[in-house]
Amino acid sequence: MRTTARRAGWRELREAAISATRWGWPVVPGTFLGPDQRWYGREGARRLGPIQDSWRENPVTDSAEAYEVWSEHPYGVLLVCGCGVDVLELPARLRGLLAFPEVPWIPLAMTAPPVRWLLFTVTGSGALSGELSQVGMRLHGAGAWVALPPTAVEFLSPQRWLEPPARGVTGQLRTVDEIQHGLLTVLLRSGLGIGSGDDDEKQPLRC
Secondary structure, three states: OOOOOOOHHHHHHHHHHHHHHHOOEEEEOOOOOOOOOOEEEOOOOOOOOOOOOOOOOOOEEOOOHHHHHHHOOOEEEEOOOOOOEEEEEEHHHHHHHHHHOOOOOOOOOOOOOOOOEEEEOOOOOOOOOOOHHHHHOEEEEEEEEEEEEOOOOOOOOOOOEEEOOOOOOHHHOOOOOOHHHHHHHHHHHHHOOOOOOOOOOOOOOOO
């Protein structure tokens, strides 16, 4: 799958950061691509990542602060995982799992190519079942960050929402255990996870 190259606007990124804080999600500013296709926001940056070393200890959780920080530069919007919200990441070939009612998948985001699906959940134990790990799924928990739409991860299209969160969504998120149980149930029944690993497993979204 290929998408048309597009860089998210400064206002879009600021609104995304403000929205995240209103959902109760902690975020931090990330490096960003300039018109010259170089990374800015941190000296020596060569890829997307937090602009500060202390990003885990000092997330932005207030909408007024988010407005102020993201008014300085068009920073990427990075979710701090493990602080109320975790993310389950599915490889593109397992997209069919999301069609089953046993898998509660809202909210849902899609990464830029190589395509992967991001399911947002309530922070749990931080453990991913062995069966899900073997078929290429990942769990982003404490110590990880994930780029939120419309942050650009590479020189291609930014992340985008397929089903965006609603205001007050944190209280509506399902638990990691609940979603993993649904995924395992469908995986064993459908056989969708049987076969070779997907070809984009070496493209991490976390630092």
